[in-house]
Amino acid sequence: MRLASLAKGGRDGALAVISAGGTRYCDAAHIAPTLQAALDSWGSAERALRGLAESLPAHDNLQPIDAATFAAPLPRAWQWLDASAFPSHGALMDKVIGIVPQRRAAPLMYQGMSDRFYGPTEDVPFPAEDLGIDFEGEFGVIVDAVPMGIPAEDAMHHIKLVVLINDWSLRSLAGPEMKTGFGWIQAKPASSMAPFAVTPDELGAHWRDGRVCLDLAVDWNGQVFGRANGSEMEYGFHELVAHAARTRALCAGTVVGSGTVSNANFRQVGSSCIAERRGIEIVDEGAARTGFMRFADRVRMEAFGDNGNTVFGAIDQKIVPSQKE
Amino acid sequence: MRLASLAKGGRDGALAVISAGGTRYCDAAHIAPTLQAALDSWGSAERALRGLAESLPAHDNLQPIDAATFAAPLPRAWQWLDASAFPSHGALMDKVIGIVPQRRAAPLMYQGMSDRFYGPTEDVPFPAEDLGIDFEGEFGVIVDAVPMGIPAEDAMHHIKLVVLINDWSLRSLAGPEMKTGFGWIQAKPASSMAPFAVTPDELGAHWRDGRVCLDLAVDWNGQVFGRANGSEMEYGFHELVAHAARTRALCAGTVVGSGTVSNANFRQVGSSCIAERRGIEIVDEGAARTGFMRFADRVRMEAFGDNGNTVFGAIDQKIVPSQKE
Numbered sequence: 001m002r003l004a005s006l007a008k009g010g011r012d013g014a015l016a017v018i019s020a021g022g023t024r025y026c027d028a029a030h031i032a033p034t035l036q037a038a039l040d041s042w043g044s045a046e047r048a049l050r051g052l053a054e055s056l057p058a059h060d061n062l063q064p065i066d067a068a069t070f071a072a073p074l075p076r077a078w079q080w081l082d083a084s085a086f087p088s089h090g091a092l093m094d095k096v097i098g099i100v101p102q103r104r105a106a107p108l109m110y111q112g113m114s115d116r117f118y119g120p121t122e123d124v125p126f127p128a129e130d131l132g133i134d135f136e137g138e139f140g141v142i143v144d145a146v147p148m149g150i151p152a153e154d155a156m157h158h159i160k161l162v163v164l165i166n167d168w169s170l171r172s173l174a175g176p177e178m179k180t181g182f183g184w185i186q187a188k189p190a191s192s193m194a195p196f197a198v199t200p201d202e203l204g205a206h207w208r209d210g211r212v213c214l215d216l217a218v219d220w221n222g223q224v225f226g227r228a229n230g231s232e233m234e235y236g237f238h239e240l241v242a243h244a245a246r247t248r249a250l251c252a253g254t255v256v257g258s259g260t261v262s263n264a265n266f267r268q269v270g271s272s273c274i275a276e277r278r279g280i281e282i283v284d285e286g287a288a289r290t291g292f293m294r295f296a297d298r299v300r301m302e303a304f305g306d307n308g309n310t311v312f313g314a315i316d317q318k319i320v321p322s323q324k325e
Numbered sequence: 326m327r328l329a330s331l332a333k334g335g336r337d338g339a340l341a342v343i344s345a346g347g348t349r350y351c352d353a354a355h356i357a358p359t360l361q362a363a364l365d366s367w368g369s370a371e372r373a374l375r376g377l378a379e380s381l382p383a384h385d386n387l388q389p390i391d392a393a394t395f396a397a398p399l400p401r402a403w404q405w406l407d408a409s410a411f412p413s414h415g416a417l418m419d420k421v422i423g424i425v426p427q428r429r430a431a432p433l434m435y436q437g438m439s440d441r442f443y444g445p446t447e448d449v450p451f452p453a454e455d456l457g458i459d460f461e462g463e464f465g466v467i468v469d470a471v472p473m474g475i476p477a478e479d480a481m482h483h484i485k486l487v488v489l490i491n492d493w494s495l496r497s498l499a500g501p502e503m504k505t506g507f508g509w510i511q512a513k514p515a516s517s518m519a520p521f522a523v524t525p526d527e528l529g530a531h532w533r534d535g536r537v538c539l540d541l542a543v544d545w546n547g548q549v550f551g552r553a554n555g556s557e558m559e560y561g562f563h564e565l566v567a568h569a570a571r572t573r574a575l576c577a578g579t580v581v582g583s584g585t586v587s588n589a590n591f592r593q594v595g596s597s598c599i600a601e602r603r604g605i606e607i608v609d610e611g612a613a614r615t616g617f618m619r620f621a622d623r624v625r626m627e628a629f630g631d632n633g634n635t636v637f638g639a640i641d642q643k644i645v646p647s648q649k650e
Contacts, residue, residue, distance in 0.1 A: 076403060076576075078440035081510065110507040111436040115403035115576040127474045127572055148647050149452045170572060182435040183508020185406065189573045247452055247495060248514045251401075251440040322473050 001053045002196040003028070003161065004313075005035050005071045007119060012036060013071040017053045018196055022310050024062035025069070028052055035073055035197065039252040042144040042160055070313070072117035072193035073163055074142065074253060080114035080191070082138075082167055082257035083107050083240045085233040089262030089276055096279040097175075107235045107243045110183045112167070114255065118192040120315045124168060125322035126189070126295075132171030133293040133319060135220075137272035137301045139212040139230050140165045140257040141237045142197060146250035155245065156238035162203060162212055164194035164312035165257055166301055171275055171292060191257075194301065195313035203311070210236025214303040214311065216261045218272050221297055225277075226270030228261045295321055326378045327521040328353070328486065329638075330360050330396045332444060337361060338396040342378045343521055347635050349387035350394070353377055360398055360522065364577040367469040367485055395638070397442035397518035398488055399467065399578060405439035405516070407463075407492055407582035408432050408565045410558040414587030414601055421604040422500075432560045432568045435508045437492070439580065443517040445640045449493060450647035451514070451620075457496030458618040458644060460545075462597035462626045464537040464555050465490045465582040466562045467522060471575035480570065481563035487528060487537055489519035489637035490582055491626055496600055496617060516582075519626065520638035528636070535561025539628040539636065541586045543597050546622055550602075551595030553586045620646055 004025060005013025012034040016025040031048040032038035038045040056062065063069075084090055085107060118124055126133055142161040150158070167188070174187035200207040206214050212230035219225055235243070240256050261272040267284075271277045278288035293299070302314040329350060330338025337359040341350040356373045357363035363370040381387065388394075409415055410432060443449055451458055467486040475483070492513070499512035525532040531539050537555035544550055560568070565581050586597040592609075596602045603613035618624070627639040 078401060078403070079438060084507070104505070106501075108505050108507050109510050111438060111510060111513075113404060113436060113573060114439075115579070116574075125473070131572070148450070173572070176431075178506035180429070180433050181503035181506060181508070182409070182433050183506070185434050185436060185569060186572045188436075244510060247456070247498070247511045248438060249441075254440070 007071040070195035071119040073197035077114040079254040080112040083109045084259035086262035088264045116190040134274045136167040136260045145252045152239045152242040155241040161197040166192040210238040219300040228263045332396040395520035396444040398522035402439040404579040405437040408434045409584035411587035413589045441515040459599045461492040461585045470577045477564045477567040480566040486522040491517040535563040544625040
């Protein structure tokens with residue numbers, strides 16, 4: 001089942017169910033007004049939504065989709081926790097920054113701003129071009145209410161939806177903030193989401209051990225940038241959820257991210273963020289050649305299933321100066 | 326004007342206006358159902374709420390207040406950004422941790438979990454007693470919508486309410502998380518708020534240059550623990566808001582905290598968190614004598630105006646094991 005939030009539904013979007021081909025939708029407001037409302041009572045909402053999804057082929061009132069149809073599945077969320085769970089990315093970054101590589105005993109995770117997620121085709125405003133504007137393509141999950149102290153194996157059952165996220169990052173600000181130990185504020189503005197939030201079963205064999213085993217296609221200004229696969233996470237999403245819930249209950253609608261999708265053979269498959277490509281250049285050539293994004297640049301992110309169809313729909317966005325917002 | 330959220334109002338509380346003496350309240354649901362809703366349209370809501378507050382002495386239907394009347398002013402918020410703005414605390418902690426003291430060019434700030442703030446008298450559950458359970462008494466502000474890139478002097482006008490917060494902290498988990506550079510997840514569970522959110526004018530001369538110039542009375546198990554004054558912030562709240570808004574717009578209802586209230590003469594006035602007292606002991610005596618909180622311990626926080634009346638009401642809470650939640 002694939003769900004989405006219609007942009008016409010205002011600040012929290014209006015819940016919709018997506019057709020099998022991903023080209024049409026059906027309003028689901030009679031079941032729950034918003035995706036957050038559905039997550040708040042997932043037990044009953046899921047059943048009704050699956051019923052609607054199964055009956056979709058017989059519907060004659062499906063609506064066509066265009067670029068402006070969708071907001072993010074959660075245009076705002078009560079919580080957004082983002083990990084850095086791909087060891088190939090972590091080890092490279094450690095090397096570039098000059099940190100002694102070490103196997104950490106726990107996942108890396110930060111609390112991100114959650115009061116806004118940009119929709120898949122919204123322009124994204126930044127205050128200046130020289131902040132090291134970078135994308136980070138990643139997969140994420142959305143949970144229902146998770147009790148404090150849950151073990152990872154039980155946390156798996158609370159993963160209700162899988163999403164595709166671009167975690168916008170400002171690299172010039174990231175290092176100084178990281179050195180404070182307090183994590184990122186200015187370096188991590190609002191993120192973006194692809195339009196469809198999908199149930200794990202929708203991924204079939206590509207949902208494995210709490211990992212999204214799909215290639216993440218990242219194109220920068222129409223050029224292939226990366227095709228890294230989500231399978232190489234050091235920790236599965238269920239382990240990330242359990243880590244987050246050690247000392248807090250997680251509210252329904254909490255979004256947990258994987259961090260930049262990255263593979264050990266990144267020299268072959270490419271990267272999901274510019275920082276990683278620059279890191280490879282620094283290691284291989286002594287200096288970074290690739291610059292960060294410039295205003296009017298576009299980034300596109302998408303993942304495809306076995307049938308070649310889009311799974312989450314596409315993020316396809318342009319960055320703009322914030323004063324022109 | 327003092328506002329509060331009634332616990333009977335469900336997950337977001339029901340908006341109420343507090344009487345001058347702080348002992349009675351009047352429902353304000355006819356103006357806005359929740360404090361968040363009032364903040365979302367503060368321009369019109371403020372006028373109506375002030376009208377109601379001024380007419381309160383003439384009302385004959387004011388309700389009495391008891392310990393269970395109030396939730397946190399925002400039982401959940403879309404964003405919680407907490408600074409560490411008191412230099413006496415920062416310098417001591419640097420010394421204890423072994424960091425070379427340096428004057429930082431920007432405020433220290435982390436993104437905290439915001440999907441839950443405990444009400445002033447709720448029991449607070451923790452998964453284990455050996456996590457270094459600590460309180461952090463601090464002041465905070467709540468803003469309406471703040472545009473990206475706002476200067477500090479303009480940010481001052483977006484500060485609509487002042488609150489009193491206990492930022493619960495788990496010290497055993499804090500150091501390792503800080504070392505990752507990603508900030509805190511497990512070490513910073515949900516915080517608590519005193520019942521009344523007050524407009525800055527309510528503080529009179531004690532609201533000065535974006536600082537709450539009141540003593541914060543902190544009692545641990547009925548013993549005086551600290552009476553530090555909020556005046557010694559290195560950055561005013563307007564500067565903290567501007568720092569937060571450099572690369573993001575802040576949504577209405579964003580809560581910004583001061584960090585542990587601390588004074589240069591902490592040996593005389595005491596501290597607002599156990600970690601600071603332990604730091605003083607380490608510096609003065611070579612080792613910490615004071616332990617962290619134990620289950621069934623209580624902490625009380627309150628601030629008083631010139632007339633001796635409570636300003637924000639009191640936080641008065643007991644900590645309990647989470648399995649008994």
